[in-house]
Amino acid sequence: MSDVEKAITRAHHEEWARVVAALTRRFGDLDIAEEAAAEAFTTAVERWPADGVPPNPGAWLTTTANRKAIDRIRRENKRDDKHREAQMAYHDDPPAPPPSAIDDDRLRLIFTCCHPALAMEARVALTLRMVGGLTVPEIARAFLVAESAMGQRITRAKAKIKAARIPYRVPSAEDLPARVSSVLTVLLLVFNEGYLATGPDTDPLRHDLTAEAIRLTRLIRTLLPDDGEVAGLLALMLLTEARRTARVSAGGELVALDEQDRGAWDTALIAEGHRLVRERLAAAAAGVAPGRYQILAAINAVHTSARDIRDTDWSQVLALYDQLVRLDPSPIIALNRAIAVAELDGPEVALAAVDRLEHRLAGYHPYHATRADLLRRLGRGQESRAAYDKAIDLAGNTAETAYLTRRRDQLR
Amino acid sequence: MRYLVSVIDDKSNPGSTDRQPAISAFNERLIAEGYWVFAGGLADTDAATVIDNRGEQAVFSDGPFVESKEYLAGVWVWEAPDLDVALKLAAEASKVCDRKVEVRPFQ
Incomplete structure (x- = not known):
């Protein structure tokens, strides 16, 4: 990649x-904003290689996009656009808000894209397009x-935002926790789509998603x-991503x-994740009750702290799960x-707990995979084989199927 | 911005019938806070008549235009600055009238 290409990326x-x-x-319209931004980047791709990268690429892009938007509005200058023209004149030189203030424009954009009045799949698509800049x-x-x-899904979501007047603002303090939670759900869905779908023919785009x-x-x-x-979810993602390369074998299993090669884990991501978890532990010690992402991150921190599976502090893991179950x-x-119970109290106790979940998890392949493993450890080969069969039937991911098949075929 | 708020009842699982005092109090508040434009409860769907006069002569038919388990039991029209305000009021409205409500913007 040339320096200019790198600068554009x-x-x-x-x-x-x-x-x-x-x-x-400025223009009160997601369509105009999206299109003008895309045009500005296209112009950058055309011009920067010849003209050189501008000293302040962000300012160049914003100015160019503004010009593109005004061009478009002039082109479309129909009777019903008077409103927009008026708005434009009014906001001609809007003051730039301070970048770290809570009313950052990007934050408004995120809250709008993740608005609870939109369907979850529309929120995910819109966030990736408008905030992430991925193409349709x-x-x-x-x-x-x-x-x-997908194009339709995004168009429809933008149309609803406009027609129903979904506001472009950071929610009030009272609504903020629920609205942040909706944003985090969207981000976790994006992450999981990249993480859980990783198959043997690992699509690089999937890694792009994580x-x-x-x-x-x-x-x-x-x-x-x-x-x-937010800190908890970031830590959870980092500690999961850190194990990505160790999670699928060269053979796609x-x-x-x-069984993971812990030497292959990404130590920088782990260190960053651990820092975040420590920060949240300090907050918890000061009396701020942690939410579910923080607890999940802490569980992952325990796992990523052990150099060997045998060094895992399972009692700590179990204590965290106990906390999580309450939430x-x-x-x-x-x-x-x-699974943590099995390590502390043995597979028999764990199996009894797992079996109690049957009516709710019968269609969930990890339920059968967990049972299969516990039954194997109890020497109940035939039942274990049947549980592996069910898990293989239900698992949609080829890497997982390969793993489960090997474990089943190792039974005697 | 004007929003139509439809109250949806369910024939197989109707909402409670003792909500009128609570709804009246809620309406008073909507008026006091400047959101209220219109409100009205509807008679049973059996009382509906559909008229089609697109052809040679008007055809009248008995009953609602669509038979369904869920039906429109009443409407509000609110004036609200944006959807967040309308949704907050709608959440209260649903509780007050013990029924689902749909919020839909006017064009």
Whole structure:
């Protein structure tokens, strides 16, 4: 990649959301903002190689995008655009808000894209497009949806924002926790789509999704530095991403935590994740009750602190799961808790706990995979084999299927 | 911005019938705070008549235009600055009238 190409990529990562957000505030229209931002970047791709990279790429892009937007509005200058013209004249030189203030334009943009009145899949797509700057074909490929359908999903969401007047602002303090939680759900969905879908024919775009989710969560963290759950989710993502390369073997098989080459974990990501977890532990010690992402991050911190699976502090893991169960009584949390129970109290106690979840998790393949493993450790080969069969049937991910098949075939 | 707020009832699982005093109090508040434009409860869907006069002559048919388990039981029209304000009021409205409500902007 040439220096100019690198500069354009960097500018796209650093400035896209800022440009779209500033234009949305100025023109009050997501469509205009998106299109003008895209045109500004196209112009940069055309011009920068010849003219050189401008000293302040962000300012250049914003100015260019503003000009493109005004051009478009003039082109479309129909009777019903008088309103827009009036707005334009009024905001001709809007004061730039301080970059770290809570009313940062990018934060407004994120809250608008993740508004609870939009369907979850629309929130995910819109956030990736408007805040992340991914193209519609990229988003469509990442979610295995036809391009036209993804385009429609985004168009429809933008139309609803306009027609129903979804506001472009940071929610009130009273609504903030629920609205931040909606944003974090969107980011976790993006991350999981990249993380859980990683198959043997690892699509690089999928890794782009985990990287994108982390990048956007970092952005939210700079915008909302005091929010514990934002820090918790970022730590959770970092500590998960740190194990990415160790998680799938060269042969495309999932490698479980106990068999991973811990030397292949990314120490920089782990160190960053641990710093965040320590920060939240200090807050918890000062009396701020941690939310679920912070607890999940802490569990991952325990795992990533052990140089060997045998060094894992399982009692700590179990204590954290106990805390989590109180916040979130979902059967999936209970299933994961049982895995820690197996390490402390033995597979028999854990199996009894797992079996109690059957009516709620019968269609969830990790339930059967966990049972299969516990039954194997109890020497109940035949039942274990049957549980592996069920897990293989239900697992959609080829790396996971390969792993489960090997474990089943190792039974005697 | 004007929003139509439709109150949705369910024939197989109707909301409670003792809500009128609470709804009246809520309406008083909507008026006092400047959101209220219009409100009205509707008679049963059995009382509806559909008229189609697109052809040669008007055709009247008995009953609602669509038969469904869920039906429109009443409407509000509110004037609100944006959807967040309308949704907050709608959340209260749903509780007050013990039914689902739909918020839909006017064009």
